[in-house]
Amino acid sequence: MAMFVVLMLLFLIASFGISFIMDMFTKKFPWTSTVIAVALVGYYLISRGFDVGGGEILLCVGVIGGALAASLTIRTLVTRGFKMFGA
Template sequence: MVMIILLALLALIVSFGVGFILNMLTKFYLTSSIVFVALFIYIMVRVQGGLQGGDWLLLALLAVGSFASSMTIRTLKNRGFRMFQ
C-alpha cells in the first residue's frame, strides 16, 4: 500500500515538472495537456483497454499533473511574469 502511494505521488510530481518545463519552453500553455491526451490515446490503442486499477490511478495522476502544470503556466503568464511571456 505504501509503495502505491509513493509511486502515485512520484507520478504526480514528475508529470507536473516535465509538463511545466515543456510548457515553458514552447511558450504555449496547453502543450503538456495536448501531449498527455496523445499519450493517453496511444496507450488505449496499444493495450486495447486491458488496464488494471493501478494503471488507471497512474494515468489519472499523470493527467492531474499535466493539467496542473498548464494552469500554473497560464496563471504565471496572466500575472505578468516576464519569463513566461
C-alpha cells in the same frame, strides 16, 4: 494498491516538472504538455486494448493531472504578469 497510490504521486510530481519545463519553452501554446500527456495516455490505453486495471488507471490520472497542473500554473503566472513565461 498502496503501491499504485505512491507511484501515482510520484508520476504526478515527475509529470508536473517535465510539463512545467515544456510549457515554459512553448510560449504561444501553454497547453502543449497537457495535449501530449493525453495523447500518451490514450496511446497507452489503445495499445493495451483498454484492458487495464485500477492501478494503471491511477497512474494515467497522475500523468494527466501533473500536466494539467503545470499548464494551469503557467497560465496563472502569465496572467499575473510574469514576463519570463511568455505573453
